Amino acid sequence: MGPWERALIRLALRVSPRPFRTRFGEAMAETVADGLGDRRGLGRLVFLVQSLFGLTRAGLREQFAPTLPDDSSLPAGTMDAFAQELRFALRTLRRRPAFALLVVGTLALGIGSTTAVFSVVDGVLLRPLPFPEPDRLSMVWAYDTQSDPVRGSMSPPDVESLRDIGALAAVEAFSTSTFTLTGGDAPTRISGARTTGSLLSVMGGSPFLGRDLDHGDDLPDGPRVVVVGHGFWQDRLGGDRAVVGRTLELDEEAYEIVGVMPPGFAYPDDAALWVPAGVNPAGCGRGCHIFQAVARLAEATPLTRAQDEIDGLAASLAAAYPGTNQFKGFDLEPLADYEVGDVRTGLWLLLGAVGGVLLIACANVANLLLVRSASRSTEVAVRSALGAGPRRMMGAILTESGLLAALGGLGGVALAMGAVQAFRLVPPGTVPRMEQVAVDGRVLAFALGLTVLVTLLFGLAPAVGLVRRSAGQRLGGAARPGDRREARSRAVLLATEVGLSVVLLAGAGLFLRSLGALNAVDLGFDRTEVVRFTLDLPSARYDELTEISGFYRRLEERLAEVPGVEAVGSTWDPPLGSGRIYGTVEVEGRPEPAPGEETDASIRSMTPGFFDVLGLRLIQGRGIEATDQENTEGVAVVNETFVAQNFPGEDPMGRHFDVSASFGWRPEDGFRIVGVVADVRRTPTAEPAPAIYVPHTQFGPERLTVHMRGRAGSTGLVDAARAIVAEMDPNLPLSRVETMGQAMARATGTTRFYLALVGGFAALAVVLTGVGLFGVVSYLVSRRTREIGVRVALGAGAARVRALVVAQGLVPALWGVGIGVAATLLGGRVVESLLFEVRPRDPLVLSGVVALLVTLTILATLLPARRATRVDPVVALRAE
Amino acid sequence: MPDTSLLTPLEFHVVMALRRGASYGYALMKDVERQSRGRLTPDVGTLYRVLARLMAGDLVEECPPPADAPDTHRGRPRKYYGLTPHGVGAARAEAERLAELVELARDHDLLQGETS
Known part of the structure; x- marks a missing residue:
């Protein structure tokens, strides 16, 4: 059983309720594997589809009607009919491999890029933070009440005062810090945090071994104690369960290990070590802003109520300590907003952009199918004349669309997996929580849903259209492209594609200009040939x-x-x-x-x-x-x-x-x-x-x-x-070794990330649109051979014919350009916060995009136009 | 617990297949198809729902693999299922009930051939 088959089966098994899955999941997967091992080729595919269907149905029944005994397998004919349609669809596609490849490739690109971006949105934005009841977690910032709230650090005594507030179940302060681990072979820099107490008491969870830090540790010249992370404990301390009480040499001083954090806990910022902050209140009073503070709201306390109580506290502190607190306010910011708030707009925007690519892909495929459905109408007519009912006909056409979409979906998941690997190369810090991004059950479910949606989007319209026509009407002869409804559908699809391409290209152009502007900023120093590193003397x-x-x-x-x-x-x-x-x-x-x-x-x-x-x-x-x-x-x-x-x-x-x-x-x-x-x-x-x-x-x-x-x-x-x-x-390690060029790349990383993705999507959109234009115009030329022949016979010159053909593509394309430009002008504001020194209505970008798309349209239609000028009127007129 | 006096056709087929000895998922699927001469082709989901119901009724249980079965299959021990004594009794009762029905049908000239 291949990895794809296994992934699909796992996905289907997830439909079942957990007890059923735990009890039989493995055996069921084994049974499918046995069946697959027994079969080859099409039989294998049919068995796989049957099994997936059966597992899903059984899962749904167990979920919603566990006592209902349903045993008869499908009525004997159903699967046979399905297998027959599947076989027929495969044969049809095999007869036209170029068409099949074009459609599957287009869908794979659309589904793959959408799934990849969804995996990022899911991992970064949708998954809750990895703490119990993460909605109750909040950062606390100090700010100057005479200006807008900003994320300002907190002073130790202010944090202490926050502990008296009933709306907060727990609050602790910390500062991130790097420690040099000495006493081993080579000194190593380890990230960690200095805290005023137990971060676990705020974030939730209990130590894996020993205890967490507490307020008793947080004394000036207090005990040198350290809590280590689970990963650190495994990698560097050999996972020794007797580690509590042993010492660790940090910055050349001995610290007693008092506990090991639970697996996966690395707050804040991938910390692996936690030591008491031990700040001396005498030397660092209310004016000494050195900490970040994180709080857990009391149960069933809305943020607004907690904020009200904190405002009350700030007011009383202002009265009691005017010297330091007269203009000091405290602001609660949900932890999730703090962690990912900066990229939220950008990621949703990317999902929108990639949705545009998917729509273009679907429009393209729908167009290809529409074009093809014209040549299929004879087949449909024959089959209905032979007694196939409308349901059967719809089934046949949807089977073909479904097969195309399924193949496209599989290709898309493969692409998405590749893309997620590529995301690993994005430098850390560019997008927070990027390590959470993976193609897992949720993302696969998304891809599956997308595939179904796509099948309906591009498959249903041609299917309904084909079946609606009566058999008698079609049996007489092939379709004429003059059918107005069809022509209008084609034009609308083309205009949509071009319009979406305009929006995507404009987005890419704006990010490109932003990056150019960022790189062109005179930073006031020369960064060529400079390399640097940081030292921290213990x-x-x-x-x-x-x-x-x-x-x-x-x-x-x-x-x-x-x-x-x-x-x-x-x-x-x-x-x-x-x-x-x-x-x-x-x-x-x-x-x-x-x-x-x-x-x-x-x-x-x-x-x-x-x-x-x-x-x-x-x-x-x-x-x-x-x-x-x-x-x-x-x-x-x-x-x-x-x-x-x-x-x-x-x-x-x-x-x-x-x-x-x-x-x-x-x-x-x-x-x-x-x-x-x-x-x-x-x-x-x-x-x-x-x-x-x-x-x-x-x-x-x-x-x-x-x-x-x-x-x-x-x-x-x-x-x-x-x-x-x-x-x-x-004993002195070098940290943050980098060239100034790398430092600059890091500073512009987020813009470059957006540019890379939006630029990639825009390139895809342009290629897909070009292919779509070419395909449709070529088809129209081939259908209008007779008419062109008549025109040539009546004396129309090559230029006239060429113009006629180019207009077929250019008119809907110009509509699309108009709509796209309007959409860009209206919607540009949403990207504004992500741009640098470029306005969303940048005339240079917009005119460039329009020029590019008009050129593309002309190029894509010129080739079929040339073919049209070579039509021999005698041959064309004799054809029918 | 299913009403053991009224096993569904698929349940009856599974019980019959297990009557010949402990067996596993895919072998049961093939046995049922063969026994029913292709009239019943349970998919994997349906088969395991039937097994779950039969196990809930104490007719079938997980059991050790037969002596001649390989120890592991694809690196893991395979799950085998066998009839419980209660399952054997229920199968017999069901067979007798069906036999009576067949007898009845014959008496009413619905079936031809010898009585067994």
Whole structure:
């Protein structure tokens, strides 16, 4: 039994209620396999179809009428008649393999691409989050009540206050973190989280072994304990059940393992380790926003009621702590929205786009069948004259459509499986939960439903049309294409195809322009030939700033000596990277700003070579230099936006200011501005924000991203760097190793994902539409040979004939273009949020699309038109 | 529990097929088709619903494979079904009931041939 047959049988078995399936499912599958093993060719196919039908029917009966004894198998004739029709349909298709292949291929493309996109929508959007009662989970954000709510971090004491709210059953705070696993062969970076308590108490579930963290662990200088993930426990701890109580060396410190999480639990962000946050409330009060918070609503509590209670809390905190909470609100956001909200519109849009492709495929196939039904009407007439009733005739035609659709559906599922494999190549982070995407029972059921729908869509109309005509009317001769109803159907189908193609092509064009605009954005730095990696020195061994900055200085010196390296420089918070620290700016000599009017800036700690390695343009003064040391005056270089915000119309050089943030080290007297540098965009879509560049020797931290610019074509820089780092500190892993080109690709990943899919669908649509136009016009030419012959005989020239034929395709195509353009103009707004610096009504895109489709139509009709000009009037007139 | 005095034709055929010894799904399908001279061709779903009903009535049970059967089939042990003592009794009762009916039909000249 092949994998397809097995998959189909499993699918059919799923119809049965679980107890019946558990008891007999395996034996039933075995029985089908036995029967298939006994048969070959068509007999095998018939047996498979019979079995699938029988399993489905038995399943339905067990579901809805388990006590009803139905035993007689089908009335003896039914299956025979079905097998006969199936045989007949197969013979018919085999006689015209090109037609069959065209139809099956078209349907496979339509069903396959729709199924593939559905698998993404299902895995990402429709499947509930993998937690018990996920609807009760919600993120909690802090925001400034004087502006729109944004996703702002929470402070530890505010989270503590949230615990008193009755509407929340549990709330915990966490920050994601990476740990260096040491004590083994090679140091490895493991993602994890620092939490204020038991995340399981919020997310639901119980530990697989031992216990989860609790509030008792979350003390400053509290116990060093860790809970490990189930996968980590299996892969790295050998699945040892006696693991609780053993120690794990993280960042060169010993942690006691107190528990193992249940299988599959990896919240947040694929975490594999959880340690207590252990924040000291004395050092991090209500103004210290460092955590994300996640809450479980109390049972039967609607989000709005919880939000009301939280608003009440925010108001009382504002009164009690005006210094920090006067303008602070808290906002609940359902966890599902937070996880996938950003891609929801995009994915539904993709499903709509691919639905367009499916409709085009169906219109194409319907057109092909309509064309063919004309030549079949004689056969239908003969069969009805011989006594086949309308039901039997419908059955015959639908059997053929069903067979085509089934083959197309099988091909489509194969395509979808291939596509899902290709989705695995999409870089992580582009679309959340992508790992959930699979062609499983649900997706197969969708494909099956789609196949049935498609059969009805393209099969029913020709079937009804054919049967409706009376036998007598048709027996006399072949159909004329002049039948107005048929001609109108064909024109409508063609116009639909062209219209849908316009919409899809316009979508692809808009995404293409967006990507072009994204790549063309001047980020303010030069990203060619730059490769970078991030290091995080363990604070257990590097606790003095001089040690930390000394390490990076020596590292940069050695990297600069590597052959091919042109420049080296490091920073915290690199462009197209992660890591942020913001502080409120206080300019010396100015009164403290009123609450709500403070200005913030992000602080980028750097080594002297950083401006050079990324080519940042110095506008005034100097950059950070090697002479700026821990014991010298605090200095800073600020960017243009910082100057515009804090010193409009003033000369910032030499001015003093301070910021309210640090990694634990900072110059005592604040910073003096020694230079102004051009703005850098963090990502192509981010507006330049105020930034302060400070010497790493004065500010820390332990983690920096080291950039190396090589001469064009130089290779092996990363290997050389790895060797040097290992030599300097064997316990230090390199993380986030990437070229700036890769970082840019990551930053534009979502747009490129949409472009790849919408572009692929648009290409498919164009090909299908072209084939459809060609097929229909060719058919019309062949049916109108006689008329063309008469025209030529009466003196019509080649150009005239050609125009006549081209018009057959062009007129409905132009209708389609008109409708498509109108639809694009009206519906363009839905894609607006996914575009970048391109309006949905972009005239360039729209005119390009119209030109492309008109050219396509003319090309597709020109070949049949040429054939028409060669019609010999004598031959044509003699034909009938 | 099905009314054992009134087995449906398919149930009766399955019971008859099992009377000759324990058997498995596909073999039962073929036996029923042969016994009924092609008049009954149960599909796999129907067959297992019948088996489920017969098992619920304690006429049929899962049983170990016969001594001459291969241990495994496609890597897994095959499921065999056999008649319970109650099933044998029910089959006999049903056969007698049918025989009486046949006798009756013969007495009324609906059937020709010798009585057995």
